[in-house]
Amino acid sequence: MTISSLFLCYYWILVVISWLGWISAQPLVPALFIFGDSIVDAGNNNNLETLVKANFAPYGRDFVKHKPTGRFCNGKLASDFTAENLGFTSYPLPYLSKQARGKNLLLGANFASASSGYDDTTAKIYNTISLSKQVDFYKSFQKKLVGMVGNSNTSSIINGSIHFVSSGSSDFVQNYYINPLLYKKYTTDQFSDILLESYTNFVQELHKMGARNIGVTTLPPLGCVPAVITIFGDDTNSCVENINKAALSFNDKLNSTSQILQARLSSLNLVVLDIYQPLHDLVTKPMDYGFFEARKACCGTGLLETSFLCNSKSPGTCKNASEYVFWDGFHPTEAANKILSDDLLAAGISLIS
Ligand SMILES: *[C@@H]1O[C@H](CO)[C@@H](O)[C@H](O)[C@H]1NC(C)=O
Ligand SMILES: *[C@@H]1O[C@H](CO)[C@@H](O)[C@H](O)[C@H]1NC(C)=O
Ligand SMILES: *[C@@H]1O[C@H](CO)[C@@H](O)[C@H](O)[C@H]1NC(C)=O
Ligand SMILES: *[C@@H]1O[C@H](CO)[C@@H](O)[C@H](O)[C@H]1NC(C)=O
Numbered sequence: 001m002t003i004s005s006l007f008l009c010y011y012w013i014l015v016v017i018s019w020l021g022w023i024s025a026q027p028l029v030p031a032l033f034i035f036g037d038s039i040v041d042a043g044n045n046n047n048l049e050t051l052v053k054a055n056f057a058p059y060g061r062d063f064v065k066h067k068p069t070g071r072f073c074n075g076k077l078a079s080d081f082t083a084e085n086l087g088f089t090s091y092p093l094p095y096l097s098k099q100a101r102g103k104n105l106l107l108g109a110n111f112a113s114a115s116s117g118y119d120d121t122t123a124k125i126y127n128t129i130s131l132s133k134q135v136d137f138y139k140s141f142q143k144k145l146v147g148m149v150g151n152s153n154t155s156s157i158i159n160g161s162i163h164f165v166s167s168g169s170s171d172f173v174q175n176y177y178i179n180p181l182l183y184k185k186y187t188t189d190q191f192s193d194i195l196l197e198s199y200t201n202f203v204q205e206l207h208k209m210g211a212r213n214i215g216v217t218t219l220p221p222l223g224c225v226p227a228v229i230t231i232f233g234d235d236t237n238s239c240v241e242n243i244n245k246a247a248l249s250f251n252d253k254l255n256s257t258s259q260i261l262q263a264r265l266s267s268l269n270l271v272v273l274d275i276y277q278p279l280h281d282l283v284t285k286p287m288d289y290g291f292f293e294a295r296k297a298c299c300g301t302g303l304l305e306t307s308f309l310c311n312s313k314s315p316g317t318c319k320n321a322s323e324y325v326f327w328d329g330f331h332p333t334e335a336a337n338k339i340l341s342d343d344l345l346a347a348g349i350s351l352i353s
Pocket of ligand 3: 218255256274
């Protein structure tokens with residue numbers, strides 16, 4: 001298939017989905033549940049005693065009300081665009097927020113927490129919500145739902161809904177690579193196997209709780225993230241190849257593990273959503289996608305840590321974030337997220353039907 005026919009195909013999928021959403025005038029699935037790390041955290045960390053937060057300017061400056069929400073972005077996350085693509089007119093609320101109660105929970109919830117990972121010790125280091133704790137919260141969510149709509153309605157909401165998971169980046173970048181106790185003891189391959197054991201437990205647990213549609217993102221090209229190039233790169237300013245290789249190898253294992261789970265668990269629809277290649281394309285060929293800068297982040301110097309350096313006093317925060325692939329040292333801009341979400345949608349089409 002040529003590139004242009006591939007684009008045309010994506011385009012038609014998008015058109016058909018918007019059209020389905022339009023004629024039904026209601027979301028394509030009953031609810032959306034989100035798990036994972038800062039790629040999808042919509043503000044749970046605001047409510048925690050942790051340094052890993054994004055609830056201050058200039059985070060959120062291009063979001064709906066131009067205010068910080070706790071999203072690690074200038075605007076919308078890829079998962080926000082996914083919610084829109086599915087026909088939702090609001091985003092699943094952070095489960096720890098005050099608004100996440102009563103009827104507001106009927107369309108789903110967001111359990112994600114920045115600086116958490118498949119390995120629960122990653123969240124422990126930063127005092128954030130581990131993935132197993134996120135599952136506990138999902139259990140208490142389900143109890144509340146049963147209280148509101150009863151058992152059988154709850155089962156049909158859960159089994160028809162999409163569960164979206166994005167995790168693993170923090171396990172590598174904020175744990176493994178900076179922790180000699182880990183990187184001296186395990187190769188990246190061995191560490192990946194440990195993470196995938198947790199992933200397996202996580203999927204089995206969700207399945208036991210009634211989830212039937214699960215989309216899991218791959219690791220992004222971690223070696224191309226500005227902060228990673230600065231901290232772990234040589235002086236060439238290009239992507240750190242051994243870290244990208246580790247991410248690719250994790251992604252292969254994620255794929256094969258998922259195929260095994262899919263075969264083993266009854267009526268499970270488990271889809272691996274690749275964000276590695278789309279983001280790698282943005283970073284290596286930014287001009288092709290209308291970006292001017294892929295090395296420096298818009299906020300902060302782009303040369304150091306996330307969150308701590310991107311704040312209202314950051315020198316030289318860029319005027320137009322749409323020209324940048326990265327918003328801070330770790331996280332894509334809304335403009336990049338929009339492109340990633342189109343890829344997610346095309347890859348995740350089977351989760352809807
Ligand atoms: C449960 O679903 C049924 C059928 O869809 C509906 O009639 C009923 O009102 C729902 N119950 C509650 C408590 O929402
Ligand atoms: C979902 O749950 C409802 C209610 O228990 C059931 O009728 C329906 O067959 C289930 N659908 C799937 C796809 O499992
Ligand atoms: C997973 O593996 C299958 C079969 O080997 C392949 O077709 C598919 O593209 C892979 N998916 C991802 C997201 O890498
Ligand atoms: C920001 O940059 C984007 C991408 O180059 C461009 O389309 C848009 O017009 C710019 N916006 C402003 C306000 O300059």
